[in-house]
Amino acid sequence: MKPIISVKNFTKAYGDFTAVNDISFEVEEGSIFAFLGPNGAGKSTTINTLCTIFEKTSGTLIIDGKDASTQKSEVRSSIGVVFQDSTLDAKMTIEENLKMHCVFYHVPKKEVEERIQFVLGLVDLLGERKKLVSALSGGMKRRVEIARGLIHYPKVLFLDEPTTGLDPQTRAHIWEYILKLQKERNITIFLTTHYMEEAEICNKIAIIDRGVIVAHDTPYALKKEYTKDKAYITTKNGPELERLMSQYEVSYVRKEGYYKADAEQIDRLLQVISLQKEDITDIEIKKGTFNDVFLEITGKKIREEE
Amino acid sequence: MNTVIALWMRGLKAFVRNKTGLIFSLIFPFFFVYVFGAIFKNDYIDNPISYMLSGVIITTVFESSLNLASSTVDDMVSGFMKEVLVSPAKRLAVAVGQLLSAATVSTLQGILILFIGLFIGIKFTTWITPVLILFAMICVGMVFSGVGLFLATKVRSGQTFQIIKTAVTMPLTFLSGAYIPLAMLPNLLKYIAYVNPMTYATAFFRMIVLEKTSLTNAELVKEGLAIDINGFIVTPVLSLIIILLIGLVFIILSTNSFVKTDFSRLNRSSNDASALWG
Numbered sequence: 001m002k003p004i005i006s007v008k009n010f011t012k013a014y015g016d017f018t019a020v021n022d023i024s025f026e027v028e029e030g031s032i033f034a035f036l037g038p039n040g041a042g043k044s045t046t047i048n049t050l051c052t053i054f055e056k057t058s059g060t061l062i063i064d065g066k067d068a069s070t071q072k073s074e075v076r077s078s079i080g081v082v083f084q085d086s087t088l089d090a091k092m093t094i095e096e097n098l099k100m101h102c103v104f105y106h107v108p109k110k111e112v113e114e115r116i117q118f119v120l121g122l123v124d125l126l127g128e129r130k131k132l133v134s135a136l137s138g139g140m141k142r143r144v145e146i147a148r149g150l151i152h153y154p155k156v157l158f159l160d161e162p163t164t165g166l167d168p169q170t171r172a173h174i175w176e177y178i179l180k181l182q183k184e185r186n187i188t189i190f191l192t193t194h195y196m197e198e199a200e201i202c203n204k205i206a207i208i209d210r211g212v213i214v215a216h217d218t219p220y221a222l223k224k225e226y227t228k229d230k231a232y233i234t235t236k237n238g239p240e241l242e243r244l245m246s247q248y249e250v251s252y253v254r255k256e257g258y259y260k261a262d263a264e265q266i267d268r269l270l271q272v273i274s275l276q277k278e279d280i281t282d283i284e285i286k287k288g289t290f291n292d293v294f295l296e297i298t299g300k301k302i303r304e305e306e
Numbered sequence: 307m308n309t310v311i312a313l314w315m316r317g318l319k320a321f322v323r324n325k326t327g328l329i330f331s332l333i334f335p336f337f338f339v340y341v342f343g344a345i346f347k348n349d350y351i352d353n354p355i356s357y358m359l360s361g362v363i364i365t366t367v368f369e370s371s372l373n374l375a376s377s378t379v380d381d382m383v384s385g386f387m388k389e390v391l392v393s394p395a396k397r398l399a400v401a402v403g404q405l406l407s408a409a410t411v412s413t414l415q416g417i418l419i420l421f422i423g424l425f426i427g428i429k430f431t432t433w434i435t436p437v438l439i440l441f442a443m444i445c446v447g448m449v450f451s452g453v454g455l456f457l458a459t460k461v462r463s464g465q466t467f468q469i470i471k472t473a474v475t476m477p478l479t480f481l482s483g484a485y486i487p488l489a490m491l492p493n494l495l496k497y498i499a500y501v502n503p504m505t506y507a508t509a510f511f512r513m514i515v516l517e518k519t520s521l522t523n524a525e526l527v528k529e530g531l532a533i534d535i536n537g538f539i540v541t542p543v544l545s546l547i548i549i550l551l552i553g554l555v556f557i558i559l560s561t562n563s564f565v566k567t568d569f570s571r572l573n574r575s576s577n578d579a580s581a582l583w584g
Contacts, residue, residue: 051392076394087385091320103312104393148389 004029004156004188005050010059012045019045021211022059027190027204029155032182034199035192036294037208043192044084046208047160050190051081064155077105080149084160086141090134094125094144097133098151105152119147123177139170146177150187157181159191163198175201196290209298219290226296227288229263233273234282241279244272258282309399310406317374317407321414331370335362335419342485353516355427359419360515361484364446364508367416369475371447374408375454375560376471379461401564405455405557409447416443431517438514445546446507449553456560459567477502484508487530500535503552506545509533513542 003026012020020042027033035043048054050061052072061068066075088097095116102112120126123143133141142162149157162178163171175198181187191202199205200219207215207222215222234257235241241259245252248268252261263269263285273280321328343358381387390400420428420439430436457474461467480486481495482504488496499505513519513531523539526532533540540548 053388053392073394076392081392083385083388085385087389089316089381089386089389090384091323092316096316096319100312100316101389101393103308104390104395106308106394 002029003027004064005033005190006060006062007046007050008060010046010049010061011057012042012049012054013057019211020049023208023211023213024059025206025213025216027156027188029188030182030186031203032178032189032191032201034202034205035190035208036194036196036199036205036290037192038194041208042211043208044160047081047158047190047192051079051158052076077152078155080152080154080157082142082145082149082157082159082162084164086145088133088141088144088148091132093130093132094120094136095129097144098129098148101148101151107152115151115153119151122150122180123147124173139166139173142166142170142174143177146174150181150185153185154187156188156190159189161192161194163193163195171195171198196294199290207294207297214297215293222293223288223290227292229266229288230286231261231263231269232258232282232284232286233261233280234258235276235280237276237279241272241276244275248272307399309395310403313400313403314407314410317404317411321411331366331415332418332422335366336422338362338485353427356423356429356516357512358485359423359426359428360512361482361508363416363419363423363443363515364511365479365482365484365504366419367412367443367446368450368504368507369479370415371408371412371450372454372457372475373471374411375404375451376458376461376467377408378404378455378458378564379467382458397565398561401455401561404564405448405451405560408451408454409444412447412451413440413443416447428515435514435517439511442507442511442514442546445550445553446511449503449507449549449556452553452556452560454560456556456563459560459563478504481505482508483512483530488533489530500533503549505533506540506548509540510542510545510549 005025005027007026008024009022010020010024011018011022023042023046035046037043045054049056050063050068052068052075056069063075064078066078068075089100092100098116098119099112102115107115116129117126120129123146125140125143125147128136128140133144136144146157146159146162149159159178163174166174178189178191179201182189193199202219205215205217205219205222206213215226217225233241238254238259242252242254245259245261248271250261250265250268250272252259261269261272273283339355339358339362343354378387381390391397417440420436457467457471477498481491481499481502483499484504488499488505491499509531513526516529516531518526518529518531521529521531523532523541526541527534527539531542533545
């Protein structure tokens with residue numbers, strides 16, 4: 001598939017501070033691409049530059065064949081953006097916000113009503129269209145913004161932290177809409193997040209830390225490479241378990257009251273367990289998470305810096 | 307063009323919906339008419355109500371246009387301006403839309419006060435007067451929308467801006483002759499009034515409302531409708547020209563500045579005074 005976003009050697013500096021340092025990546029058309037990293041890593045800077053709001057320091061950023069710094073107007077027409085903070089006009093109704101957006105994006109007048117129906121249906125807000133934005137909850141506002149970002153049928157939808165600050169249920173809903181969109185309209189979705197579990201839904205992930213991309217692959221490959229499954233074993237006979245694990249070359253760490261063993265070579269671990277089944281009282285196998293991936297790559301937890 | 311109309315309509319809608327704001331914007335002018343009308347009852351002026359009302363109307367148009375155009379800062383802080391600027395809408399159209407909506411709403415406020423004024427003492431002898439009044443209000447509205455938008459593009463922090471705005475509008479209002487006749491001011495303040503564009507807007511507007519178009523220069527000066535700067539007489543017509551020139555300059559400056567401003571630099575949360583002017 002051809003890339004719809006292509007960034008080469010992009011650098012953005014504010015005076016002495018380099019927010020983004022020489023990054024390159026591509027995003028395939030119709031995919032969901034996530035930028036993962038702690039706050040201040042350069043996620044928003046990159047998104048804002050791709051969206052033509054910030055000026056780059058150097059490099060090239062191409063969206064749908066257009067240059068984000070020299071063909072701003074063309075790029076703006078083919079993208080939709082949902083920023084981290086609300087950019088709705090709170091004094092107007094949902095419908096008025098959408099209509100205003102259609103004017104800015106030159107949506108043909110006779111299509112406006114149909115499109116409003118379509119996007120509001122997509123985010124389940126058809127019944128609230130006459131409501132003032134100031135009267136909506138945080139989750140509803142985010143849904144309105146997603147609807148608005150889509151109403152001009154963009155090729156790429158940028159979502160900067162689309163689910164930050166929302167409750168788990170609303171987050172799940174927002175993701176439902178995002179996936180529905182990708183399937184139904186084949187829109188490319190570029191998002192940033194610091195929720196690890198969200199990253200796993202995406203097709204490709206770039207992990208960014210201190211302005212540099214430190215890993216860039218599918219969630220599966222990243223997990224495969226950077227995490228190990230672990231078994232948490234509780235036993236009545238510790239010395240015997242230790243002996244067996246050494247014998248079958250299962251690496252382990254002794255913790256307070258339990259053992260944390262490597263579960264990557266599951267056959268060896270099963271041998272150990274079957275030989276000690278009289279004494280083992282509890283086993284829990286945990287899959288590697290994206291937190292582990294991040295920890296492994298950057299040496300710190302993703303939420304640490306907040 | 308559609309962008310201009312959309313933003314213009316947005317301003318009008320916000321004005322119509324803000325009922326509380328509307329009521330207060332009417333209470334204050336009449337409070338001033340009452341207070342200052344009572345103070346200056348018998349000194350210089352033969353028709354204090356009309357005299358005060360004309361001053362109050364034009365300062366209302368002035369303050370409200372400046373406030374509304376500079377409320378572009380609020381749009382930046384609330385994030386709405388980001389939505390506009392990331393869209394393919396032309397920045398020039400956005401600036402013009404903001405200017406027109408501010409000028410229109412402030413003119414509407416002026417008309418409302420004038421309308422109430424008709425019941426408490428303003429009288430016209432010819433239909434040309436209201437037409438001229440409307441024209442003058444639109445002019446002043448446009449001029450100070452330009453000033454307001456210009457200030458807005460130069461600002462870096464929302465909260466401090468409110469304070470600065472009050473610090474600018476208060477002296478401009480009170481040293482314009484609108485409430486207090488210039489003749490009563492001490493010399494130092496008089497000189498400040500001479501460089502205040504509102505002085506000229508007030509003089510011109512008052513001449514129209516009081517229908518004193520046919521007076522001689524000397525009579526105009528005596529009535530406080532022409533400004534005598536050490537023997538140089540600024541006639542109401544010259545006042546209008548001065549106002550329009552200032553307006554033209556600021557409208558060009560503000561649209562130009564708006565098109566070029568990098569709004570991403572706006573500090574959305576800080577109230578640090580040093581962050582104000584970038």
